[in-house]
Amino acid sequence: MDFHALSKKYEKEYLEKVIELLKIPSVFEEDRKYPYGKPIHDALEKMLSIGKEDGFITKNVDGHGGHIEFGYGDEVIGVLGHLDVVPAGAGWTTPPFDPVIRDGKLYARGAQDDKGPVMAAYIAMKILKEQGFQPKKKIRLILGTDEERDWKGIDYYFKNETMPSLGFTPDASFPVIHAEKGLLDSYMTYPVPENDGETKVISVKGGDRLNMVPDEAVAWVESHLNVEEIFNDYLAQHKLEGSVKAADGRFEVKMKGKAVHASKPQEGRNAITELLRFLQSLPLDGEYELFIQKVYQAFETTDGKGLNVKQMDDVSGPLTSNLGSIAMDEHTCKLGFNLRYPVSADYGVIDQNLKELAANNKGTYEVYDHLASIHLEKDHPFVKTLLSVYNKVTDEEAAAKTMGGATYARALEAGVAFGALFEDSPDTAHQKDEHVRISDMMKAIQIYSESLYELTR
Template identity: 40%
Template sequence: MSIDFKAEVEKRREDLLADLFSLLAINSERDDSLADAEHPFGPGPVKALHKFLEIAERDGYPTKNVDNYAGHFEYGDGDEVLGIFAHMDVVPAGSGWNTDPYTPTIKDGKLYARGSSDDKGPTMACYYGLKIIKELGLPISKKVRFVVGTDEESGWADMDYYFEHSGVKEPDFGFSPDAEFPIINGEKGNITEYLHFAGENSGAARLHTFTGGLRENMVPESATALVSGALPDLAGKLAAFATEYKVAFELAEEDDKYKVTIIGKSAHGASPQSGVNGATYLARFLNQFDFAGPAKDYLAVAGQILFEDHKGEALGVAHTDEKMGALSMNAGVFRFDETVADNTIALNFRYPKGTSPEEIQAVLKELAVVDVTLSEHGHTPHYVPMEDPLVATLLDVYERQTGLRGHEQVIGGGTFGRLLKRGVAYGAMFPDYTDTMHQANEFADVEDLMRAAAIYAEAIYELVK
C-alpha cells in the first residue's frame, strides 16, 4: 500500500494550524503561586491540557485526564503499546518579543508564539500524523497511547504522578516529538546543584540584592543588583563594561542605592553557549568594587568562575565521553538578599557517562560556599542503540521522506523520550534549523511543521502496522 503522507497532511493544513493556534493562545507557564489541588502547576498548564484532550475527544479518541497532571488518548488495539510523549507547559515568555507571545502570528512563513517550537507545534504535527492513520483506516496491530504532560519544563512531577496513578501499563517503546531530526537516541544526565552562601555582609561597597534567571534550564536574559557604598565612577565604569562586552545595561538611583541591570540573551539551558548570561556578566562587572563577606564570595564565584564556563572547566568538573560528548553547565538562577541567611546559585549540569552528580558536588564544595545540595529530581544518562528496531525504523522513515542520511545524536537537553527504556526523541526540528526554544521570538517554520507531520504519520504507521 502506497500512501502519499505529504498530500494527506496538505489536505489538513488549515485544521492543523487552527488546532495549534488554539493551544498556543493559552499561557501555560507554570505558576506555583496559583497552584492548588485542582491545578498542580497553576491554571495555565491545566487549561492547555484540557484543550488538547478536548481536541482528541472531538476526533473520536477515548481520553483520560489523570488529575490534571497529565492525560492521554489511545488508538488501536494490541498487546504492544507505542507511547508518544509530549507536553503542554512552556517556559516563561520573558521579555524582548516583537509580538505578543500568546497571540500566535505567522510572518514570512514562521509561526511566532511561546510553545510554537517547544512543544505545542511538534505535538500537533505528531497528533495529525496519527489522525491521518485513523482517518484513512490503515490496519495496525499495536496500540498507540499519546500522552501529554504539564510539567516537562520544570521537574517532571507530572510524569511521576502519571505513571503512578494512570492505571495503565508502561508503553513498550516510544518517542517524544520534542527535539530534532533525524533522531535523538541518547541524552545526557541532568542535575541541578545549588551553591549556598552565608555570613555577615560587610565591606566599603554593599550588595543588598542580586537576582537573575527565571528557570534553571534557561540562560538568564538579565540580572539586577541593588548596591550602595563606595562605588567610584559607577556610571562610567558600567558604560565602559557594556561597550567592552557588547551588552545592554540600565542604571537607576533609589534611596541612596543604585539599581544596576545587565541585559544579555536567553537560551536553552542545554546550550548555554548560545546565550549571554546576564547574571554572570553583572557579577563580573561588580567584582571590581570593594565588597566583603558573602557578597564578595558570591560575586567572585558568579563573575570569575562561572563566567562563560559552559563546560565546567573553571569549576574543575569538565568531563567528556567518547559517545555522549562533553558536560555542559548553565548557571540558571541567582538569588542573593542580605536579609536572609541562605543565598544561592543554581547550576544545571548536562553530564555524559563517566561522571556523576555526587562527583560534581564534591568538587563544587571546594568553592567559597557553605554547602552544595542536589535537586530532588534528576536524570541519569540515557541511550538506545542504533541496532534497536525503534531507532532503525525511525531513521529509515526520515531518510525516505527527506532524502537525507540519518544518523544518531546525543544531546544535553532532556526530553520525555527518556521516560522509556526503549524511548527516543524524534523531531520536529530539521538539520540547520534555527533553534529558538526558550528564547524571545520563539518560532516554528510552518512548512517544517507540515514536513514533520508527514514524517510522523509514516513513522507511526511503520511502528504499529
C-alpha cells in the same frame, strides 16, 4: 501509502484543529478542583474530544494526563507530548492566544512547544486510521499536562497506566535525539567575609532561572571613588553593555549579558560572571576580594573546570555549567547553578566533588533537582527505524544526535526525542512571537505517519 501527498491533504484540518487548541491559555494555575488549573484541564479535554470525535479510544487519567489510542496487541508504542505552555510574557506582535498565520507561519504561545507538534503526531495517527491501516501494536498518543514545571502529571500518568515498550516525544528536533545529558540544579551558600575597605559591595543580585544564562545582574557599591567613570571605562574597554547611576553615596552598577538556554551556555554572555569580573577591578578589602575572586573562578568557564567537575565523552560531549542566579548581601552569598553532564559520567562523583568544594570554602551545598541522563544506543532497531524514515523523507544522510535539554523521553523506559523542528527551523519556544513554519509541520506529519506505520505494521 503516499505519505507526502496524504500529509498535504490534511493541512487544512491540521490548522483548524491546532488553532482551536492554541486558543486555550493552558498556563499552570493553582486550583483546588483541577490538578494544574482549569486552562490546562480545558486543553486536555479539547484534545481528547478531538480524538473521540474521530473515532479513537481516549482516556482522561484523573486530569493529570490522558491518551488517544488505536491499534491491537499487547505492545504499546508511545508518543509523548504536552499541552501546558509557559506564560506568554510581553512584547507580542499579536495576542499570544489568538493564533494567526503570517507568511506561512503559525504564531501563538505553544505553536512550537508543544501543541503544534502534538497535533502533527495526532494527524499522523488519523492518516493511518483513515487509510484503513490496522497496527499490530497499540499506538498511543500520551498527553502531558505539567511538562513546563515539575512533571507531576506524567509521573501520575505512568503510575496508573502501562509504560510503552518504546516511544518518542515530538518536543525537540530531528533527526533523532538518542541521548540526553544528566541535569542538575543546585545551590551553594557561603558566608561573606567582612569588608573593611573604603570600597564596599553592599549586594549583588542577578538571574532567576537556573536553566537560562542571565542577561542582567546588579550590584550596589559604596565608595568615595567615581565608580560611574570606572564602570563606563570598563564597559568600553571590554565591549560590554551596562549602566550605572549614583544615589545617596552609593552606586547601582548594572551589567547586561546575553540570555541563552543553559544547555548551550557558551553561546551566551553571563551577566553575573561579567559583573563579578568587574568587581574584582575595584580596590576591595583583601579577604573580601579573594572571596569574589573564588566565586568568579568557579564559573569563569562553562566547562565545569572551576567546580572540579570538568569532563566529556564521545557520545554526548562535554559537561556544561551555568551560574543562573546570585543573591548576595553583606552576610550571605547564595549561588544557583545548572550542570548538564555526559551520559557516561558518574553522578556520585560529581555530587561528592561539589559537596567538597562547598565544604572547603565554609559553605553548604544543596541539590534542588536532578534528572539522570538517558541513552538509547545508535544501533538500537527503534533508533534505526526512525532515522531511516527521516532520511528517506528529507533525502539526507543524518546521524542520531545528543543534547543537553530535557524532554519527556526521560519519562520512558526506552525512548528518544524525534522532531518536530528541523535544522533550519526557527527556534522560538518560550519567546515572544513563538511560531512554527506550517511547511515544517506538514513534513513532520509525513515523517510521523510513515514512522508509526513502519513501527507497527
